[in-house]
Amino acid sequence: MPDTTFRPRAWLLKTCPFCLKLRIALNEMGLDDRFDFTVFEKGDDTEADLRRRLTDAGIKPSYPAVEVAPGEYETESDRLIARYAREAGVDPETDLPLLAYYEAGVFPKFIELFKEHQARADADT
Numbered sequence: 001m002p003d004t005t006f007r008p009r010a011w012l013l014k015t016c017p018f019c020l021k022l023r024i025a026l027n028e029m030g031l032d033d034r035f036d037f038t039v040f041e042k043g044d045d046t047e048a049d050l051r052r053r054l055t056d057a058g059i060k061p062s063y064p065a066v067e068v069a070p071g072e073y074e075t076e077s078d079r080l081i082a083r084y085a086r087e088a089g090v091d092p093e094t095d096l097p098l099l100a101y102y103e104a105g106v107f108p109k110f111i112e113l114f115k116e117h118q119a120r121a122d123a124d125t
């Protein structure tokens, strides 16, 4: 019998553009209530725990990450969005105008800023 009590958990790095993309898509698909969200910061205990979970599952750590079924993890924002869009019966290309607005506007700039910020943080350590 399928486990109907399972709730997917989405791990989102606080300043990650791809994590915000997934969050926007889930919200726009009306799926927020079905998920538990864990927001973490670079270097904290939550990130260490997530990296362990992904590595143990044979997945290269990358954020966002979702436990899509008990003990089963998936990364890659586009793949995750496609997976839940299928479940929600929507086409992410045409049915999610807020996601489209984010992807065509702030998203590429946000990635540039994130990378610059990351490079500065790496240089400081």
Ligand SMILES: N[C@@H](CCC(=O)N[C@@H](CS)C(=O)NCC(=O)O)C(=O)O
Pocket (backbone or CB within 6 Å): 013, 015, 016, 017, 018, 019, 061, 062, 063, 064, 075, 076, 077, 078, 114
């Ligand atoms: N193609 C991936 C890219 C995700 C990505 O590059 N995420 C960054 C954070 S914004 C990451 O996981 N970095 C690895 C790290 O910080 O260790 C996706 O769409 O999910």
